[in-house]
Amino acid sequence: MPVRAACAAAVVISLLSSCAGKPPSEGGSLSSAFAAGEAAGSLKPKDDAKSPVALTPAAWGRLNKMGGLAGRELTVSSISEIKLRDKEVVLTFDDGPMPKKTERILATLDQFGVKASFMMVGQMAKAHPDLAREVVAEGHTIGSHTYRHPDLAHLSFDEAVAEVERGRKAVEAATGVEADFFRFPYLADSKKLRQWMGNHKMVVMDVQVDSKDYFKDTPAAVATRTMEALRSHRKGIILMHDIHPRTAAMLPALLIQLRAEGYKVVQLKYGKPSSDMLVASITKPLFATN
Numbered sequence: 250m251p252v253r254a255a256c257a258a259a260v261v262i263s264l265l266s267s268c269a270g271k272p273p274s275e276g277g278s279l280s281s282a283f284a285a286g287e288a289a290g291s292l293k294p295k296d297d298a299k300s301p302v303a304l305t306p307a308a309w310g311r312l313n314k315m316g317g318l319a320g321r322e323l324t325v326s327s328i329s330e331i332k333l334r335d336k337e338v339v340l341t342f343d344d345g346p347m348p349k350k351t352e353r354i355l356a357t358l359d360q361f362g363v364k365a366s367f368m369m370v371g372q373m374a375k376a377h378p379d380l381a382r383e384v385v386a387e388g389h390t391i392g393s394h395t396y397r398h399p400d401l402a403h404l405s406f407d408e409a410v411a412e413v414e415r416g417r418k419a420v421e422a423a424t425g426v427e428a429d430f431f432r433f434p435y436l437a438d439s440k441k442l443r444q445w446m447g448n449h450k451m452v453v454m455d456v457q458v459d460s461k462d463y464f465k466d467t468p469a470a471v472a473t474r475t476m477e478a479l480r481s482h483r484k485g486i487i488l489m490h491d492i493h494p495r496t497a498a499m500l501p502a503l504l505i506q507l508r509a510e511g512y513k514v515v516q517l518k519y520g521k522p523s524s525d526m527l528v529a530s531i532t533k534p535l536f537a538t539n
Contacts, residue, residue: 318504319362320513324520328453333484336512340365341454343394343432345373345491346380353497355387361504364389364516367491368432368454371396371419378423385424390517392430392454393417402437409442417451429519430454452519457485460496468499476506 325331333339340358342365345351351367358365367384371393374381385391395401396416401409413431420428431446432454443453460475475487489496507514 316362318508318512318514319364320515322516322518324518325452326450326520327447328455331452331486331517333486333515335483336510337484337515338458338479338507338512339486339515339517340489341368341432341456341486342366342489342491342496343368344370344398346377346384347373347492348377348380350494350497351380351384351491354491354500355384355389357497357500357504358389359387360501361508361514363504363514365514366390366392366430366454366517368392368394368430369420369423369428370394370398371416372398374420374423381420381423382425385426390430390519391420391424391426391428392432393420393428394432395434398434400435400437401433401442402435402439406441410445413442413446427519430517432456450521454517455486456488457482458487460487460489462489462493462496462499466495468495468502471495472499472503472506475503476510479507479512480510 320337323331323333331339340363342351342354345367346369354365364387367389369381369384369391393413393416395412396419397412399412401412404412417428417431429450429452431451433442436456438453446453458475458478460471460478462471464471466474479485479487489500491497504514
């Protein structure tokens, strides 16, 4: 990798490590966040949204015969078309690609037979094009997440648009495919920017379940928090990041638990609008804080 690209990637990594603010007081450990059970992912009727994730530490390694988690493909051209049924989820990973972390996540997704959406930062995709193309080769959905991961709310409209377009072009150059999905850094959007993206046939990816994997918690705490939020929503787009070791570490347990509770993982695909009408990317997001 050229020295300049490596330095740029290091700067981005430093910025992304504090992507969503300071860690909260919540914690967790393997012994406290995973309740002992007779089998991996088993739940009892008394379990509710306050229950810990019902997995034993030994269950983390049980990745064989994990079929049955993959759901349907959903082709959309606007956010209004992302209509999930009860117990359907979309897995999304922001801020990568990141060597070692992204590969681990790809391997886990492959073992469970599910596909995710990777919202890549332009600088990261440019710094690691081989890894970006590997994500495509594995059949996952590609989106962009600006070029430098700035808070677009702090930029002028023209500056924000330039940042979005630069990021999209960098991701497309690295992956060789179109990046039609987009997620706002820090989920800091605006009606005007969402309108612009709709006019340019980009689909804004909102969030219903935030794993908060950017907090300095244990992998078990991240999995527990995610499942608790999901039990409340019962469906939705899950926000994770493929730049953190804790995310790669907790993903097998999370997927085991999703399967145990009857969830299906939906893959989003982009379909070109059939007309020039504005797509509904200006729809108010269901979850817009981070």
